[in-house]
């Protein structure tokens with residue numbers, strides 16, 4: 001209990017504060033007085049009947065709110081005035097239309113009026129309109145710049161950050177999200193040099209930031225422990241797993257509320273009432289997003305809407321307003337992106353064991369203490385990036401895409417997108433099949449395939465015959481594929497186990513290792529060992545079966561919908577699937593130039609010192625079975641200059657969702673074979689496809705030049 005005098009002091013302080021705040025409100029209003037009066041009289045210029053003071057005041061208030069919304073974008077009232085007058089005329093004084101969607105009509109009209117101007121202003125605004133248009137909408141900007149003072153009243157354990165409108169704003173119809181998971185929105189406290197350089201008509205997020213009372217950067221603090229609280233019933237996420245782990249303060253479980261509140265009482269329009277977005281993550285890495293639109297629930301005749309149609313509606317709306325050019329944009333991917341980013345942000349900011357430095361991107365090693373959110377945003381997706389990037393007219397950011405990198409060479413188109421808009425398109429020649437570079441010794445001849453190695457007496461589909469044909473001999477008398485074209489579970493499991501947990505006897509050591517020999521002809525080092533592999537043998541030309549035979553999967557080429565994209569973890573380009581893939585699906589083959597190891601070694605020497613991605617794989621699956629291999633028989637594939645889409649598949653230590661399996665097609669020996677990628681588990685649309693390159697990060701002699709791994713796997717081998 002507080003003593004009586006202390007209570008009085010508190011009350012007095014509150015009154016004093018109120019007076020100050022009220023004074024500020026008045027001061028601000030006073031400065032606008034003239035303009036407002038002038039504007040309202042302009043509005044009613046042609047008004048014939050006597051104007052009631054109520055109507056005058058109501059109009060004044062609405063105009064005031066409109067200016068507030070545009071001022072938040074750094075636009076001068078004077079500039080908005082003619083636009084507002086025009087719109088009122090156009091809409092026959094219907095304010096609702098102007099106020100709808102956070103004054104979108106007004107803001108769009110303002111920018112459109114600006115765009116039609118000539119000169120440098122125009123150029124700047126054009127760029128602005130392309131890259132900044134989405135953020136013209138105040139509620140979106142709010143997501144990034146406003147933190148509610150109401151968060152102060154929340155318990156520190158919750159750290160739930162929601163937005164609420166200040167008392168001054170409460171009469172304005174404006175829905176606002178405070179996008180402010182503390183750790184997602186931290187910014188370095190520094191001045192922005194671009195701000196000074198910007199032309200006066202470039203209204204940027206930075207402008208907005210300066211106008212908000214309390215910017216995110218003032219609030220956030222990296223040093224604070226991660227927010228964690230029990231996502232109870234109120235957030236609607238109370239599944240067992242979540243509630244079980246919730247409430248702990250170990251930093252693994254996070255709940256962030258992106259709230260939107262507005263004075264419902266003052267808003268007749270239900271669309272602008274309370275809503276909030278809640279994101280929770282569990283220790284196991286799951287992320288759940290809960291949308292709470294209580295105003296919708298309060299609607300008469302409330303029915304649960306079909307979520308897909310809401311997503312479709314949103315997609316259309318965003319495609320229109322954001323002018324996104326990527327054909328793959330969908331709300332689903334946006335949400336997935338949001339989850340991914342959330343998890344990344346969480347991972348990146350988890351305390352590191354022994355205070356070790358944390359790595360962000362390819363080669364950046366930064367001390368945790370000096371880590372700024374600028375780096376965090378660099379490694380996160382563009383939801384976060386946008387916040388930092390779109391600060392000036394000269395900083396372009398637009399999605400760039402290619403429709404088909406294969407130029408028609410594959411059965412399917414493979415698109416490429418760069419959501420950062422910053423990367424040069426990769427330079428290489430797309431080839432759908434391996435080609436010999438120079439010295440590799442390869443003979444594809446029917447004469448080399450003995451009758452016992454093919455099924456000339458078969459017809460139709462070998463998989464449907466009661467007794468498996470000779471082509472199944474390689475896989476123990478059973479075909480590796482199911483009738484649906486997937487790898488059989490047993491076969492896949494055996495391959496994955498050999499790869500992930502190889503036993504000693506899974507390695508073979510060649511007497512005269514071609515890899516070592518290629519480095520030094522005179523004093524070769526002992527062989528480091530090659531992993532024994534399981535092979536698939538597909539039917540081929542000498543076989544009597546049909547091309548649609550179930551034992552011809554890899555040779556029929558890519559059938560799934562793939563996309564090359566710019567990763568957000570500093571890995572460069574990556575490959576993702578745009579469709580769900582069942583476990584055991586064939587994805588693509590690794591295609592490149594067929595080189596001898598000596599040729600590859602020489603290429604690597606030439607490229608030494610050049611900081612670039614490398615793309616070789618060694619075809620060493622059977623090197624142990626022959627005592628000595630001639631140089632021209634010890635082969636590898638290099639996709640650096642010529643290759644297919646597989647050249648974009650990034651490495652993931654241990655638990656990649658793809659596995660590479662050797663496939664014999666046209667040659668009976670195993671000096672040359674195809675390397676085909678199959679999924680190791682069910683993969684969902686938009687997941688990045690990865691495989692374990694099998695590299696030892698300490699072996700600097702490995703044909704794949706060592707890189708700092710940012711695979712994100714819990715089993716990453718490159719943790720130093």
Ligand SMILES: C[S@@+](CC[C@H](N)C(=O)[O-])C[C@H]1O[C@@H](n2cnc3c(N)ncnc32)[C@H](O)[C@@H]1O
Pocket residue numbers: 362426570571572573574612613614615646647648649650651652705707708709710711
């Ligand atoms: C076969 S390429 C993969 C495609 C490549 N990311 C690109 O942009 O073209 C292999 C190169 O990608 C990069 N890379 C692949 N996986 C990575 C990972 N887990 N972490 C960091 N870099 C990676 C490395 O530079 C590596 O040399």
